[in-house]
Amino acid sequence: MADVVILLDAYASVFGMRVRVALAEKGIKYEYREEDLRNKSQLLLKMNPVHKKIPVLIHNGKPVCESLIIVHYIDEVWKDKAPLLPSDPYQRAQARFWADFIDKKLYDAQKKIWTAKGEEQETAKKEFIEALKVLEGELGGKPYFMGERFGFLDIALITFYSWFHTYETLGNFSIEAECPKLISWAKRCMQKESVSKSLPDPKKVYEYILEMKKKLGVE
């Protein structure tokens, strides 16, 4: 029986992008459905009643929620192609630890860069760069976070790259100046079709954020 895979997503979501990249890495055919987050579909509300958020992967009618949980799921179901997590338990633990770090430290800081002003924004910029520098240290001289192969942790972080132009413009700073090695890594990831085809145009993200700010009355 053929698999029916649907992804409920929103094009600018760094979390949704993670799932797109994972699906592309595995060569999985799926139907992409764009959600209007101000007017959520009945399907989304039914498939993720607890959080009512995207991304949601619907596989043969059954929903899987939370981006990193979805990536784990994809890796476990389609295990014969392009493994996303390393096979060694300790390496897997490291990948999970750093993905958790990204979701805790990086996410909160980046949000304030485009929603806040003045001192609050400056503090957010500092925290954001600090977190990126710690991640850059973790990368070290490796081509990808877990070594020679692109995988789970690269997927967890690379999606934020589509937002860098937005952060830099609104925050008036250069991420490349602070974290050159990380930018090299990002450009290396972008050379992969699974990544470049899954991430939106950074300029489009910026326009989207400007519109969001207007609507939220944050300018």
Added chain:
Amino acid sequence: MAQVTLLGFWPSPFVYRVIWALKLKGVDYEYVEEDVLYNKSERLLKYNPVHKKVPVLVHAGKPIAESTVILEYIEETWPQNPLLPKDPHGRALARFWTKFGEDKIPALFGFFMTEGEQQVRATKEGQEQLRILEEQGLGDKKFFGGDEIGMADLEFGWLAWWLEVLSEVSGVKVIEAESFPRLYAWIQRFKEFPTIKETLPDRSAMLTYFKGRRATFLALAKS
């Protein structure tokens, strides 16, 4: 077999999740108490430089931090008495509820850190999340993991022992048999489960400790 060491702090429910996992799987380990409030050891700072927190599991000299990451590691390294089902969708659900437990910590613990009007609101907020947990997470199952204790049961284990103490110390009742019948029943089953029952911190010591913590939080909030 390689040495397993757990850096912990006796009143921490995060630490106890790891202890329960190790005990359920019959893994021998050395427990090391860390004075996390006043005097973190060089060893802790070396093994968890990013967060400087417990629990930290050290296996064959290699450290793993963050309780949910540690639980996944324990599950993969010692597969006996599994904490996750075999099927990917079941695993995704177990992980979903485990993450729910982590994400909702501020809402669930709010009642303990507040007083007066704020506490009334915080208690309601926490109970809303518990309602979702009871109806959609637990449902009619014996445990979150189904017939056996699983990862999500360990995540919410604090409800079975810590919540009562926190409630007493804060002067609010968060879960009662009438208001949360299924969670209440699960609580009784979980804390009576043999391995869990013999692995719980001393209640009166907890009362003293958490009374002190609440006083500290309230004082900080006022300053």
